[in-house]
Amino acid sequence: MSHLGSVANIALMATKTHRRKAVKKGLTYTIMIVGSSGLGKSTFVNTLCESNVFPKIDYSNAEKAALEKTVRVSPVSVDMEEDGIKLALTVIDTPGFGDNIDNKGAFTDILNFIEKQYDDVLAEECRIKRNPKFQDNRVHVLLYFIPPTGHSLREMDIEFMKKLGTRTNVIPVVAKSDTMTPSELQSFKKRVNEDIAHYQIPIYNFPVDEEEDDDEVIEENNELRNLLPFSIIGSEEEVIMNGRRVRCRQYPWGTVEVDNSRHCDFSKLRYMLLSSHLHELKEITHDFLYEQYRTERLSKGLEITPAEDIGDSPYSSVQNSGQNTPSAPASPVPVRN
Numbered sequence: 001m002s003h004l005g006s007v008a009n010i011a012l013m014a015t016k017t018h019r020r021k022a023v024k025k026g027l028t029y030t031i032m033i034v035g036s037s038g039l040g041k042s043t044f045v046n047t048l049c050e051s052n053v054f055p056k057i058d059y060s061n062a063e064k065a066a067l068e069k070t071v072r073v074s075p076v077s078v079d080m081e082e083d084g085i086k087l088a089l090t091v092i093d094t095p096g097f098g099d100n101i102d103n104k105g106a107f108t109d110i111l112n113f114i115e116k117q118y119d120d121v122l123a124e125e126c127r128i129k130r131n132p133k134f135q136d137n138r139v140h141v142l143l144y145f146i147p148p149t150g151h152s153l154r155e156m157d158i159e160f161m162k163k164l165g166t167r168t169n170v171i172p173v174v175a176k177s178d179t180m181t182p183s184e185l186q187s188f189k190k191r192v193n194e195d196i197a198h199y200q201i202p203i204y205n206f207p208v209d210e211e212e213d214d215d216e217v218i219e220e221n222n223e224l225r226n227l228l229p230f231s232i233i234g235s236e237e238e239v240i241m242n243g244r245r246v247r248c249r250q251y252p253w254g255t256v257e258v259d260n261s262r263h264c265d266f267s268k269l270r271y272m273l274l275s276s277h278l279h280e281l282k283e284i285t286h287d288f289l290y291e292q293y294r295t296e297r298l299s300k301g302l303e304i305t306p307a308e309d310i311g312d313s314p315y316s317s318v319q320n321s322g323q324n325t326p327s328a329p330a331s332p333v334p335v336r337n
């Protein structure tokens, strides 16, 4: 066997071992949620994970509600299983913008958080002896919550998405889309897309490679691109309808169902995030976004500090009794799987 052949074999074995470990331990994956205050970010996380990751806030008690609001970047790990694959999912809720006249502070915290995860990986790569317990917490996808104003994007949303889009895969979503009629929603989506194109906001827009991708992938990506920005509805409420459990929001005039694709795009977004596009989002993060950051960082000749030397970890865990279990932060893994 040639030297190249044996190297290739070792690489293949390493990949297989890595995959086996990932299947056993759970594939690590990180989603960040960003947007103005009160748009339903925490509710969305609970809906996505089908469990009480973030405790429900009692908005009838203003004082208590103010205390319970998300006030810092809050990562929580949730063990899930999607299509037979274990996921060690980390969901990061962030403080909502809008309570302060100047929201730059909250935004800077979010950007710094994303970049710090890249710095940690870079520092780990630069070590002579690797830390076997190193935890890679890079953000693979960021859902940007757009308020359902019915107008167009706000200046703040344009500025924030533009900056975040150079660092991570940004996917815009229309929050609380049950507050708009179908035709209002369609016109709003159109205007948001026009703004995204006009201001050249670098979102993840389901790119296709006509030569490389097969027809199924092209069709799926075209369909998902046409849904952008995804309309979402969050709810932790369940009712029994025609003998099946349905997650919904109930109003005097009717019921909107979270998982009904005629009511909103939640189910398509969930499938795309946790199943069909998970690997692609991880790959783009590692191969492109991180590489770009790394090049910028190293070309500026900045000093890289090993991970454990930089401040306290913001990671926390939450107890819950739901089907999917929020637990301690994602299990330690070597760089990328």
Ligand SMILES: Nc1nc2c(ncn2[C@@H]2O[C@H](COP(=O)(O)OP(=O)(O)OP(=O)(O)O)[C@@H](O)[C@H]2O)c(=O)[nH]1
Pocket (backbone or CB within 6 Å): 036, 037, 038, 039, 040, 041, 042, 043, 044, 057, 059, 069, 070, 094, 095, 096, 097, 175, 176, 177, 178, 179, 232, 233, 234, 235, 249
């Ligand atoms: N109409 C409607 N209301 C929603 C939806 N999702 C959440 N809500 C409600 O909106 C309010 C705020 O929800 P949260 O999930 O706390 O919002 P948040 O964005 O996490 O708030 P901050 O922590 O302040 O940033 C609650 O009363 C929710 O029940 C939705 O899809 N539609």
